[in-house]
Amino acid sequence: MSRGSILTDALLGRDDARAGIAFSVGIALFLVFFLMSTIGESQRWMEGWFGRFSIFVVLGVLIVGGGIAAGNAYWNDGLVLSWFLVFGPVFGWLWNWFVQEGTVFFHEAIVPVLWAVFTAFVVGTIGYVIGRIPHGLPSRDTGAESTGWLLRVLVGKNPMRSARWGLLAGVLFVIAGGLIYVTRPYLSLPVEGVDLVELFFPPGVLAANTLLGVLTIFAWMGLAMWPAYRNAGLFVSCGLVFGPISGALLIDFVVGGLSSSGPLVDATFALLAALILAVILGTGGFILGIGFRRIMIWRGNNRREQDVSV
Numbered sequence: 001m002s003r004g005s006i007l008t009d010a011l012l013g014r015d016d017a018r019a020g021i022a023f024s025v026g027i028a029l030f031l032v033f034f035l036m037s038t039i040g041e042s043q044r045w046m047e048g049w050f051g052r053f054s055i056f057v058v059l060g061v062l063i064v065g066g067g068i069a070a071g072n073a074y075w076n077d078g079l080v081l082s083w084f085l086v087f088g089p090v091f092g093w094l095w096n097w098f099v100q101e102g103t104v105f106f107h108e109a110i111v112p113v114l115w116a117v118f119t120a121f122v123v124g125t126i127g128y129v130i131g132r133i134p135h136g137l138p139s140r141d142t143g144a145e146s147t148g149w150l151l152r153v154l155v156g157k158n159p160m161r162s163a164r165w166g167l168l169a170g171v172l173f174v175i176a177g178g179l180i181y182v183t184r185p186y187l188s189l190p191v192e193g194v195d196l197v198e199l200f201f202p203p204g205v206l207a208a209n210t211l212l213g214v215l216t217i218f219a220w221m222g223l224a225m226w227p228a229y230r231n232a233g234l235f236v237s238c239g240l241v242f243g244p245i246s247g248a249l250l251i252d253f254v255v256g257g258l259s260s261s262g263p264l265v266d267a268t269f270a271l272l273a274a275l276i277l278a279v280i281l282g283t284g285g286f287i288l289g290i291g292f293r294r295i296m297i298w299r300g301n302n303r304r305e306q307d308v309s310v
Helices: 006-012 016-042 046-076 079-098 106-136 149-155 159-182 196-200 202-208 210-229 234-256 263-309
Strands: none
Touching: 006 079, 016 046, 016 079, 046 079, 046 106, 079 106, 106 149, 106 234, 106 263, 149 234, 159 196, 159 234, 196 202, 196 234, 202 210, 210 234, 210 263, 234 263
């Protein structure tokens, strides 16, 4: 049974029966991965396995989790259900990593919840966009404008223009990685205690110098504001931040040997750190860019009304 509300359809799905099936699948995935995690923890193979194949675990979550979320989006819409289908297995898998057997403390339980929420938000949203794009491809009637208000918020009104922003993010990835590689081991800035690579990790700058840290955060948010002001989507803003930060951190973590677990683990840490920063800074910049754009449109409309009245 269809709900008929555009907002409800976009968030919870178009059909109640299909939404119920998706919810049941999410519960089933939680139980399956919880049992797998419990068996792995009891036999002490899970931690060593993750250490050796961490990058493949991350890729698996992106590909499999994103694929499930995309399938739900294509089949029945529903962004929240796409999130839930990723949240269930991730939460089930991580629970035994952080919660001690027989005890449940808040500080232990909140960690797998937060990681599962973050993973569901990122991977589930990416999968949702992929799944909905076939329903919003350009047509003769709409030209290059994507259909669906939620899809427009995420990828912008013009998918081809958003793809060009993606190419720019790729160029920034290469430039940032090359810059950090040629200036290794560390290029110190005039500000005491701050190296060049830390500009790509704002929390580090903030800890060393509060003023420069705040300026660095606003600079990254300003980069994310640019596509938002040009009417691109949230993904574009986050991607434009993710590109250079991931390029710099990959070189710094992998070449510098962040941990003793090998380059795959170091690369995983770099990508996760870049992803978290991109979501936070990109979302903040996107909100500011959209707000600034609306202010400029409002001022332009007022100016035209004043010209007409004169």
